[in-house]
Amino acid sequence: MELFPAIPLDSWYDTKQTLHRFEQVVGKIRLQHSPRRNHWWNVPFHVTGRGITTRPMGLVDGNPVFTVDFDFVGHRLVAANLDGRTASFPLQGHSVASFYLGLQSALDSLGVDGSITHATPFDLSDTGRPFTEDREHAAYVPEHATRYWQVLSQVALVLEEFAAGFSGKTSPVHHFWHTFDIAVTRFSPHPVPQPREAGQLVREAYSREVVSFGFWFGDDHIPEPCFYSYTAPEPDGLTDRRLDPPSAEWVSSGQGHLALLRYADARKSPDPRATVLEFLESAYRAGAGLAGWDLDALACPRGITDPYLAGR
Structure with a gap:
C-alpha cells in the first residue's frame, strides 16, 4: 500500500474518540500492573503485526504474566x-462502559486482577466520568x-530509522495512550530540576x-495529522532556527513551541519518507544544537557504532 495514506481527522473522528478511550482503559491497566521504568517507558503501547500490545505485564503485582x-x-x-489461555471479544459494538466491563470479565477468566485505581479518562473532555458510565462513545x-x-x-x-542515528540515551518508539501519539525521545545526561x-x-x-519527536492524528487544537518535535527545556532563540522542508514551521504550544510538519505536506512531497527524516533531523539540530549537545559525538550514522564499519 502507499506510504502515508490519507487519514483526515474528520473522516474518523467518532471512531478515534471511542478508540482513544478504549486504549486509555487498557493503558491504565498497563500503568498499574507493570514494573515502572524511567521516564514512564513502561506505560505506552508498542506496534505489532496486527495492532498494538501492552507487552507482558504482571508478576510483580501478584498476577500471572499477561x-x-x-x-x-x-x-x-x-x-x-503465560499458560497459553486467551480471552477475546469484538471491538465493534461496544461503548466505553461495555468495553471496560468486557475486558475485566476477560481478565478475570484468565485469573488476572485488572483493577484500576483511577478508572476515568486522563486529560480528555470527560475526565471526571467513570469508564463504567460512558455509553456516549460507542x-x-x-x-x-x-x-x-x-x-x-x-x-x-520511519521513527525507528531516525532513532538509529543517535548513540545516546533514547526511548523506544512507542504509542502513548494518554495523548494518542507515537513518539521517540532523545536525552542528554544533563538533569533538569523540576519543582514539586x-x-x-x-x-x-x-x-x-x-x-522529542513524534506524530499525532490531530485533535481539537490542531485538527489534522502532523509530525512534530519539541525541545525541553526550550532554549532561547529556538524559533529562529531553520526547519526543513520549507513547509515545516514553528507553532506556539502551551508555554513553548513545536516544530510542525503537516502530514498532508509530507504526503505531497516526491519522497515522503525522506521529507519526514529531513524534518526530524532539522528539528533535532535546532533544539540540541542550541542546548549545547555534542552533535558529532552523539551521531550514529546508519545505526552503526562499530568503528570498523562506520566509515564504509
Missing part, C-alpha cells in the same frame, strides 16, 4: 496469559481502525534535557 492486545485486522481485543468503524494502525506502523518504522508542583508525570518525564 498481555492485552488490540487486533486491528480481526478487530478484537485479545487478553492472554463508534467503531473497522476500516478506520485498520487505517489508523497502518499509518501508525509506517510512522513507527510540576506534578509526578512531568517530574519523571522531563528530569533530563530532551528533544
Whole structure:
C-alpha cells in the first residue's frame, strides 16, 4: 500500500474518540500492573503485526504474566496469559462502559486482577466520568481502525530509522495512550530540576534535557495529522532556527513551541519518507544544537557504532 495514506481527522473522528478511550482503559491497566521504568517507558503501547500490545505485564503485582492486545485486522481485543489461555471479544459494538466491563470479565477468566485505581479518562473532555458510565462513545468503524494502525506502523518504522542515528540515551518508539501519539525521545545526561508542583508525570518525564519527536492524528487544537518535535527545556532563540522542508514551521504550544510538519505536506512531497527524516533531523539540530549537545559525538550514522564499519 502507499506510504502515508490519507487519514483526515474528520473522516474518523467518532471512531478515534471511542478508540482513544478504549486504549486509555487498557493503558491504565498497563500503568498499574507493570514494573515502572524511567521516564514512564513502561506505560505506552508498542506496534505489532496486527495492532498494538501492552507487552507482558504482571508478576510483580501478584498476577500471572499477561498481555492485552488490540487486533486491528480481526478487530478484537485479545487478553492472554503465560499458560497459553486467551480471552477475546469484538471491538465493534461496544461503548466505553461495555468495553471496560468486557475486558475485566476477560481478565478475570484468565485469573488476572485488572483493577484500576483511577478508572476515568486522563486529560480528555470527560475526565471526571467513570469508564463504567460512558455509553456516549460507542463508534467503531473497522476500516478506520485498520487505517489508523497502518499509518501508525509506517510512522513507527520511519521513527525507528531516525532513532538509529543517535548513540545516546533514547526511548523506544512507542504509542502513548494518554495523548494518542507515537513518539521517540532523545536525552542528554544533563538533569533538569523540576519543582514539586510540576506534578509526578512531568517530574519523571522531563528530569533530563530532551528533544522529542513524534506524530499525532490531530485533535481539537490542531485538527489534522502532523509530525512534530519539541525541545525541553526550550532554549532561547529556538524559533529562529531553520526547519526543513520549507513547509515545516514553528507553532506556539502551551508555554513553548513545536516544530510542525503537516502530514498532508509530507504526503505531497516526491519522497515522503525522506521529507519526514529531513524534518526530524532539522528539528533535532535546532533544539540540541542550541542546548549545547555534542552533535558529532552523539551521531550514529546508519545505526552503526562499530568503528570498523562506520566509515564504509
